Amino acid sequence: MKLSEVIEYNLKKFKELGLDNPLQEIRYIILETIGISLEDQIFKKELVINKSQILKLEEIFEERKKRKPLSKIFKKVYFRDIILSVNEHTFSPRIDTEVLIDVLIQQKINFKNILELGTGTGAISISLLNHYKTAKSVVTDISKEAIYIAKKNAIFNKTNNRMHYICCDWLSCFKNLNFDILISNPPYIIRSEIKNLEVEVNKYDPLISLDGGYDGLAAYRKILGSIKAIGKKNLLVLFEIGFNQASQVADIMNEYGLEKIQVFNDYCNLPRCILGKV
Numbered sequence: 001m002k003l004s005e006v007i008e009y010n011l012k013k014f015k016e017l018g019l020d021n022p023l024q025e026i027r028y029i030i031l032e033t034i035g036i037s038l039e040d041q042i043f044k045k046e047l048v049i050n051k052s053q054i055l056k057l058e059e060i061f062e063e064r065k066k067r068k069p070l071s072k073i074f075k076k077v078y079f080r081d082i083i084l085s086v087n088e089h090t091f092s093p094r095i096d097t098e099v100l101i102d103v104l105i106q107q108k109i110n111f112k113n114i115l116e117l118g119t120g121t122g123a124i125s126i127s128l129l130n131h132y133k134t135a136k137s138v139v140t141d142i143s144k145e146a147i148y149i150a151k152k153n154a155i156f157n158k159t160n161n162r163m164h165y166i167c168c169d170w171l172s173c174f175k176n177l178n179f180d181i182l183i184s185n186p187p188y189i190i191r192s193e194i195k196n197l198e199v200e201v202n203k204y205d206p207l208i209s210l211d212g213g214y215d216g217l218a219a220y221r222k223i224l225g226s227i228k229a230i231g232k233k234n235l236l237v238l239f240e241i242g243f244n245q246a247s248q249v250a251d252i253m254n255e256y257g258l259e260k261i262q263v264f265n266d267y268c269n270l271p272r273c274i275l276g277k278v
C-alpha cells in the first residue's frame with residue numbers, strides 16, 4: 001500500500017474527529033511508529049509500506065481515534081531541547097510552559113538555587129538545568145509516581161546530580177526558603193470546568209494536576225500564603241497561569257506582599273506567566 005493512501009485515509013478520519021493539527025499528528029505517528037522521516041513522507045509520493053508497517057500504524061491510529069493523546073500513546077514528549085518520559089500518572093508537559101524557561105533566559109535572570117513545586121515529569125527544572133549548567137534544583141510533587149518519573153527523566157537528561165526530590169504538599173515540609181527562585185506550574189483549572197475539557201486532558205492528565213479548586217486559584221493562594229510565612233527577602237517567584245488569570249493572580253501576589261510583578265505572554269501572545277519578588 002502507498003504511504004500517501006494511508007495518510008489520506010487517516011487525515012479524513014482525524015478531520016472528522018475535529019483534531020486540531022491532523023496532518024502534523026499523522027506525520028508524527030508515522031515517524032515515531034515506522035521511522036519514515038518527514039522529508040520522505042512529503043517528497044517520496046510513491047513510497048510503499050509493507051503489511052507489518054500498516055498493522056503497526058493501524059494500532060496507533062486507532063488509539064488516537066479514541067482520543068488518547070500522542071504523549072500518552074508514545075509515553076514521551078519533546079519539551080524545548082529535551083525528551084521526557086510521561087505515563088498515566090503524570091501531566092503531559094505543554095509547549096505553553098516552555099515560555100517560563102525562555103522568559104528567565106531572555107530577562108537574563110541568573111540564579112543558582114531553584115525550588116520547583118509540582119514538578120510532574122521534571123520538565124521545567126530539567127530544561128532550566130540544561131541551560132544553567134551550575135544551577136541546582138529542589139523539585140517537589142505530591143505524587144510519588146511523578147517524582148519517580150522526574151528522577152528517571154533527570155537521569156536520562158543528565159541533570160540528576162544537580163536535583164533533589166521531595167514528595168510533599170506544596171510548601172508544607174519547608175521551614176525556610178533559601179532559594180533564589182521559586183517556580184511552579186500549579187493546577188489552575190476551575191474545578192467545575194474540568195469535565196468540559198477535551199478528552200485528551202480530562203481523561204489522560206491526572207485530576208490532581210488540573211484541579212485548581214472552585215475558582216482555579218487555590219494553589220496560588222496556598223503557595224503564596226506559605227511564602228509570606230517563610231519566604232526570604234528578594235526571593236523571585238515565577239508561576240505559569242491560565243491565559244485569563246493574570247490580573248487575579250497579580251492581585252493575590254500583591255495581597256501576599258510580592259513586588260515588581262510582571263506578566264509575560266506565550267507564543268500565541270496570551271498571558272502565560274507571572275513573575276514577582278518577595
Ligand SMILES: C[S@@+](CC[C@H](N)C(=O)[O-])C[C@H]1O[C@@H](n2cnc3c(N)ncnc32)[C@H](O)[C@@H]1O
Pocket residue numbers: 091092093094097117118119120121122123124140141142143146168169170185186187188208209210
Ligand atoms: C499542571 S501540572 C505541572 C507539571 C509540570 N511542572 C509541568 O509543567 O509539566 C501540576 C503538578 O502539580 C502537582 N501537584 C498538585 N497538587 C500538589 C500539591 N498539593 N503539592 C505539590 N504538588 C502538587 C501535580 O501532581 C502535577 O505534577
